[in-house]
Amino acid sequence: MTSSPIRWGVIGTGHIARRFAGDLAHSTSGVLAAVGSRDGIRAFAFTADFGSGIHADETAKILARPDVDAIYVGTVNRAHAEIAIAALEAGKPVLIEKPLAPTPAEARAIRDVAERRGLLAMEAMWMVFTPGIVRLRALLAEGTIGTPKSLSANLSYARAYRPDFELFDAETGGALRDLGVYPIALALHLFGPADDIAAIVERNEAGSVRQAALVTRHGPVLTKLSCGFETEGPNGAMVSGEHGRIALAGPFFCPPALALKRHEAGTALDHREGATSASDADGSQPADRTLLVPSPQGETIHTPVTGSGLQYQADHFAECLRAGLRESPVHPLSASLAAIEIMERAGRSPSI
Incomplete structure (x- = not known):
């Protein structure tokens, strides 16, 4: 990719999606281009706080836009895998809010589709980039x-x-x-x-x-x-x-x-x-x-930290895209899957 700003499509209109969209103002590499939601009206209302020229529509239509370079999935956990896989199948690299998915099986499904499509996929574990x-x-x-x-x-x-x-x-x-x-x-x-x-x-x-x-x-x-x-x-x-x-x-x-x-x-x-x-x-x-x-x-x-700190992961993601990488060398999908597997195992532990 060129050094032009990464045009982000944000899927979701909740608190974390709002933080990510706001922190793009501090990014050195990306801009907010579009917002998608199950409800296009909610997406349109979301954009009102982030300036003019931002597209708003239902999720599927945002994923299909040629003027969106990358997708950030900021929805509830249960929707992460479905939306991430849909974005990858639409040809969009994807940054997925933590946890990557609720279960190891869904996390592996995201990884497999990213590998098959030859696209960058990364969990939005923003902590490691602060x-x-x-x-x-x-x-x-x-x-x-x-x-x-x-x-x-x-x-x-x-x-x-x-x-x-x-x-x-x-x-x-x-x-x-x-x-x-x-x-x-x-x-x-x-x-x-x-x-x-x-x-x-x-x-x-x-x-x-x-x-x-x-x-x-x-x-x-x-x-x-x-x-x-x-x-x-x-x-x-x-x-x-x-x-x-x-x-x-x-x-x-x-x-x-x-x-x-x-x-x-x-x-x-x-x-x-x-x-x-x-x-x-x-x-x-x-x-x-x-x-x-x-x-x-x-x-x-x-x-x-500038802003609330979510822009650092976006800038790293952009570096990976421009280098043609399919996985982050700092936070690979293997680390995300390992964390999910630990949580899965811990969740089966005895209760007190």
Whole structure:
């Protein structure tokens, strides 16, 4: 594709679709060209807040427009696969709101159609493109805190239960799909596939997950991940390593700052036979182990965000399109499918 702006067609008129459409004003690569909905009147009303010259119509008609370069699917979860596949079959690359699909089978169907059509498809896991997460990954790659050993991440917001609301649907909603997808995706993004998974969940009367706690292992890294609709959580995260830790200010999916605390290599304390205290009896200290001595001060790394942060994923998507890629090297479909499979497995865990 050329360097001309990517003309986006947004499918959906809810909160997340509105955020994406608004953040395109901060994009360096794309513009809002069209909005589609099951109800063309709702689509037309949606465009009123985003300027003139934006087409509005029923979804199928927007997918067929030759002046739309890419489709963003911002609908309820249960419609993700249907609309994404329709967009791909219409020849449109597609960015699909998280989770990619409610089930692994639907996620694989999207992947298979994208491969068959030779088109770019990506989950809109906007978190991994925000400045704070990009900086965090760079710090880890540079060895700033040595080999990472653990990740803790919590994402909880109080949500009053409404049995008629999609958010609480047992098949397509619940706290894992709405919130748990973020800490799970963070663990996969930073440390790769999970080798082991354990979880415990709490469900509401309809059977959907309202709270969940997970432990996953990724090689040498052990994670503690939680999410829920019951209370407002701290919503932060922390990565700890051999030589320090990095805390992500809440909300960790778009952290305004990182708090870095490093340790300096010092002299070990060895309680050996014959020693009367932390040092040897003669006052000397053995040096056959390493002691990590906290540095006197931490460092705050500010990672400000423009808009609400959804434009960063749109700009990455545009880069992939212009490079002729069929999959994102930063957030491939394999990572999205891995997250869905973890959520599926966790959702079958024992309830408390």
